Amino acid sequence: MGFTVASLKEAMKYMVESQGFDRVLRKMKILSATPGKIVCEMKVEEEHTNRGGTLHGGLTATLVDVVSTAALMYTERAVPGVSVDMNITYTSAAKIGEEILITAQILKQGRNIAFASVDLTNKATGKLIAQGRHTKYLGN
Numbered sequence: 771m772g773f774t775v776a777s778l779k780e781a782m783k784y785m786v787e788s789q790g791f792d793r794v795l796r797k798m799k800i801l802s803a804t805p806g807k808i809v810c811e812m813k814v815e816e817e818h819t820n821r822g823g824t825l826h827g828g829l830t831a832t833l834v835d836v837v838s839t840a841a842l843m844y845t846e847r848a849v850p851g852v853s854v855d856m857n858i859t860y861t862s863a864a865k866i867g868e869e870i871l872i873t874a875q876i877l878k879q880g881r882n883i884a885f886a887s888v889d890l891t892n893k894a895t896g897k898l899i900a901q902g903r904h905t906k907y908l909g910n
Contacts (some may be wrong), residue, residue: 806876824863832903838886851906869893
C-alpha cells in the first residue's frame with residue numbers, strides 16, 4: 771500500500787490548507803479507508819450552497835473528483851492519475867445543516883486507466899444526493 775490512513779489524512783490536510791481551490795473541502799473529514807475505497811463526511815454549510823440554499827453542483831463535482839482520487843491513492847500503485855472523464859447525476863438536494871457521506875470506490879484499475887464511482891448520500895436518511903463516475907489516466 772502506497773499510503774497509510776494517517777498519511778492519506780495528512781495529504782488531504784495539506785491539500786485543504788493550501789491557498790488553492792481545494793480549500794473549499796476543509797470541513798470534509800475522512801471516516802474510513804480500505805484499499806480502493808474511501809468514506810468521508812461533511813456538514814453542508816452556507817459556504818457550500820447555491821442561491822437555492824442547497825449543496826452547489828460544482829462542489830459536488832469537486833467532491834467526486836477529490837474523493838475518488840484519494841481512493842485511487844489508497845491502492846497498491848498509489849498513483850493519482852489525470853482526469854479523462856467525469857460525470858455526475860444529481861438526484862436530490864442536500865440542505866444547509868445536513869450531513870452527507872461521500873463514498874468513493876475504485877471499480878477497476880488497469881495498466882493505464884482507472885474507473886471510480888462516488889455516491890453522495892444523506893447521512894441520516896441514506897437518500898442518494900448524487901452519483902459520480904470518474905475515469906483517470908494513470909500512465910505507464
